[in-house]
């Protein structure tokens with residue numbers, strides 16, 4: 454495994470984070486609580502990732518309705534303090550966890566309740582990384598940053614970051630923190646892949662310029678970059694496109710399928726899985742700290758791990774990029 458600093462912090466993180474969004478559900482969606490990986494399957498993935506040197510586990514208070522954090526906590530308790538001391542535990546707050554006007558968002562009240570709930574489920578006294586899961590236009594940014602700062606000062610969280618945030622809002626948030634002497638968002642977790650390059654317009658240039666970490670979720674576009682979806686063919690049973698297709702509906706496009714065929718050909722030439730090449734491309738992008746992967750089986754994880762060892766030339770990166778670029 455290769456490790457790198459998280460933005461301008463001193464924290465060393467693996468270039469792959471294990472995304473635990475499929476543990477006991479599909480992300481934060483209540484309709485899927487209890488689906489996804491079982492606790493035994495989750496434990497097998499945690500074991501394999503840990504053994505391979507992945508030192509960051511990414512979860513959220515709402516993943517699987519709390520199951521994801523609970524199962525990581527159970528795994529940690531079984532492993533003991535030596536593993537806990539080395540592991541970087543990352544969680545998030547924002548999504549609704551119960552009915553009620555104050556059971557969602559980034560208000561001080563919700564954050565203070567959720568940090569204690571997350572620490573209890575994870576069976577730990579601190580989170581190494583803590584993120585706002587989404588933006589909350591209804592709560593003043595100062596209130597959220599003050600609450601996160603208090604958590605940092607109390608030692609309940611070590612580093613704070615933001616997810617699903619725009620570049621302009623991140624710049625504003627860091628300005629507020631600087632003016633008020635508060636802890637600053639040190640990294641971002643946004644979507645980024647060969648099939649979603651919107652981060653390249655403003656966020657990645659900002660992160661490079663300001664030494665902010667950038668961690669990419671959905672690095673395989675929810676499975677599309679594995680080659681499991683083919684033009685004219687039914688989606689595999691139990692795949693994300695059969696369960697929660699909404700975020701990826703725009704990808705059912707002839708040009709995307711042509712691009713996938715081209716990427717598949719490049720991967721075959723190199724003798725690697727398509728998902729491996731797609732992740733290797735991502736890891737070569739300027740400003741990219743790490744990819745937050747979402748394997749469902751140990752063999753998925755092996756394909757991802759292979760990407761870390763692949764060195765691509767600028768010409769090879771350009772050839773991969775061009776699979777999904779239309780001639781002008």
Ligand SMILES: NC(=O)c1ccc[n+]([C@@H]2O[C@H](COP(=O)([O-])OP(=O)(O)OC[C@H]3O[C@@H](n4cnc5c(N)ncnc54)[C@H](OP(=O)(O)O)[C@@H]3O)[C@@H](O)[C@H]2O)c1
Nearest residue numbers: 472473474670671672673674675676679692693746747753
């Ligand atoms: N901050 C946020 O808002 C946010 C949003 C999304 C995700 N995340 C984090 O990022 C993590 C990863 O996101 P993601 O799950 O969308 O990542 P992804 O890597 O883009 O997609 C994962 C999906 O790809 C498929 N897959 C992965 N490897 C495969 C392989 N080798 N062969 C065949 N299929 C393979 C599986 O699909 P099937 O399920 O179809 O088998 C799996 O569920 C999550 O677990 C979570 O921790 C954060």
